[in-house]
Amino acid sequence: MLQSIARHISLSPEEQQQFLAFTETKNYKAKTILLKAGEICTHSFFVTKGILRSYTLDENGVEHVMSFACPGWWIADMYSYLSQRPGHLYIEVNEDADVLLLSKENQERLYHDIIKTERFFRILVENSLVANQQRLMDNLSFTAEARYDKFSKKYPDLIHCLPQKQIASYIGVTPEFFSKMKAKLLKK
Amino acid sequence: MLQSIARHISLSPEEQQQFLAFTETKNYKAKTILLKAGEICTHSFFVTKGILRSYTLDENGVEHVMSFACPGWWIADMYSYLSQRPGHLYIEVNEDADVLLLSKENQERLYHDIIKTERFFRILVENSLVANQQRLMDNLSFTAEARYDKFSKKYPDLIHCLPQKQIASYIGVTPEFFSKMKAKLLKK
């Protein structure tokens, strides 16, 4: 995580230690659910090993993947985490994972104690926003086929370690349609 | 704008003046284009009067509305503004507008001179991110009808001052389909 921080701000060794001291390390098995819809997201998660994902369940019980988190990525239900109100997202472990937990309280302490961290998290959120806006525009502008193409170019490695139905959900189609689409692409 | 800032951080009168001194006030007529795709977004815009909107044009020349900005809202091509690389968005004046311009350089100066402003903009971006994620999930989970319903409840006043085709574009359907959908809703 310190590497990932160092890409945006520079912390002294003491500050680095303080940052880490505010986090908690945990290991989770695949399929563990770290957060459920209706709960308050008290921590944000930094993945050092494995894969997590966040998703909603709609009124018909269909899953819609919000995001995947690989090593080096943060994940949380931002709405719930920021407002400290019950959220709509589930966060689940896709593959056995090592995770750093940062509680909302410790995050606030960090902002207070090491003011530079505010910049760090601002930049993270800025990057998320840009990525999210891009994904939204892609969904409005492109067909499923083009979205899949973009996805596989953006995350070439992820494709091999995710179940198809989750990729289908991420790009916004049913697993059945995704399967047919893939078959059609292979013919070409 | 000072009111909008005061909701998140408190600035001394001097700091307030300094903030304002970093901005530039302009008045634009409807249909003025403030930014084109391919250009670098050098300023972010704070609307004090009127309405702006941002959108992309896809390969077929179809417009996809990214966002509307009413008084009290910021708007920019965040990708381009943050990276200072050519962007994909157009920003256009919907209704004659008064706008405060904040250049990227002055934004950086603000972060440096009044460190609290970093918090302010962090919170703004956080809120944008949450809203954007919500919109993305709505697009994946709901039908056009439900999205229109949500939109009209979230922005009841906007509906009356936007051309239908822009609302259609925002919720992600063609103007023709939107028209038919509205007719069907009236029957009920």
Next chain:
DNA sequence: CGTCTATTTGAATGTACTCAAAAGCGGTGG
């Protein structure tokens, strides 16, 4: 090995799009 879930395939359906044409509306200039 058996069970449970994921994937594939097919047929029928539906939601939303395209194209085309008519009607409505607003602004601009004569």
Next chain:
DNA sequence: CCACCGCTTTTGAGTACATTCAAATAGACG
């Protein structure tokens, strides 16, 4: 102030992309 032009909205018919439902097959895990 009216007439005209351009743009938005409406309406209809035909189409396409994607879904639903169902059933068969394949894979993963205990």
